[in-house]
Amino acid sequence: MKPNEQIEQVVRTLSNSPNTVVVTGAGISTEAGIPDFRGPNGIYRQLGEDRVMNIINIHTFNQNPALFYDFYRQHFVLPPVEPSKAHYILAEMEKSGFIKGIVTQNIDGLHEKAGSRRVVAVHGNSEQYVCTNRHCRELYGRDKVEPQTSGVPTCEQCGSVLKPDVILFGEPIKHFTDAQDMIMSARTLLVIGSSLTVYPVAGFVKAFSTFYQDLIIINRGPTQLDHAALVKIDRPNTGETLEEIYYYLNRTGK
Numbered sequence: 001m002k003p004n005e006q007i008e009q010v011v012r013t014l015s016n017s018p019n020t021v022v023v024t025g026a027g028i029s030t031e032a033g034i035p036d037f038r039g040p041n042g043i044y045r046q047l048g049e050d051r052v053m054n055i056i057n058i059h060t061f062n063q064n065p066a067l068f069y070d071f072y073r074q075h076f077v078l079p080p081v082e083p084s085k086a087h088y089i090l091a092e093m094e095k096s097g098f099i100k101g102i103v104t105q106n107i108d109g110l111h112e113k114a115g116s117r118r119v120v121a122v123h124g125n126s127e128q129y130v131c132t133n134r135h136c137r138e139l140y141g142r143d144k145v146e147p148q149t150s151g152v153p154t155c156e157q158c159g160s161v162l163k164p165d166v167i168l169f170g171e172p173i174k175h176f177t178d179a180q181d182m183i184m185s186a187r188t189l190l191v192i193g194s195s196l197t198v199y200p201v202a203g204f205v206k207a208f209s210t211f212y213q214d215l216i217i218i219n220r221g222p223t224q225l226d227h228a229a230l231v232k233i234d235r236p237n238t239g240e241t242l243e244e245i246y247y248y249l250n251r252t253g254k
């Protein structure tokens with residue numbers, strides 16, 4: 001079997017790149033069974049974006065955490081899922097030195113679960129809860145907090161309210177500088193499963209692409225930066241595409 005031209009170009013680019021960084025969005029996690037909140041059947045469409053934004057909001061959380069938690073439990077707490085093939089292959093690619101790290105817009109913690117080590121999760125991680133007392137900041141796994149199905153969970157150490165460790169509307173993204181530095185220092189950027197519409201990460205990728213570095217996009221459907229990409233792969237299954245790339249990368253070596 002011979003790779004097609006696109007795969008061949010991706011493999012060539014990755015094997016020659018001294019610093020490849022990956023940016024992931026919802027598209028990689030839908031393959032693990034996680035719904036795309038912003039997709040056509042996502043909660044934003046079902047309930048109306050205004051309603052979601054009014055409750056999943058830092059001000060509502062601070063003023064009425066009970067209301068926040070009722071809504072959050074009902075719509076955002078999902079049964080645990082396993083990483084997809086794509087998550088596992090990215091973890092392997094990091095171990096074998098083909099990629100340096102991942103900047104993700106996803107909050108599901110699946111990259112970490114698959115074994116990726118350097119992950120910058122700009123929207124946080126819904127696998128954990130954090131104490132809102134700035135002098136405490138104790139972290140709790142979801143298995144510790146989510147069995148409580150009503151009321152507001154509190155910290156065992158200090159009694160303060162716990163918050164899902166994800167950014168809510170009205171909050172700045174996490175690790176802004178780390179994400180920006182990681183993306184801007186890359187020689188090759190591999191974007192997977194993101195239509196590149198959510199800022200600021202989309203802005204970092206755009207800035208990267210204006211320096212004429214190598215941008216590779218694997219996404220189902222169009223993205224905002226298709227025109228700037230060296231290669232754009234539009235296929236239904238990201239896991240299989242990455243598997244193919246990784247197979248030929250290993251044969252080419254580094």
Ligand SMILES: [Zn+2]
Nearest residue numbers: 131136155158
């Ligand atoms: Zn605490």
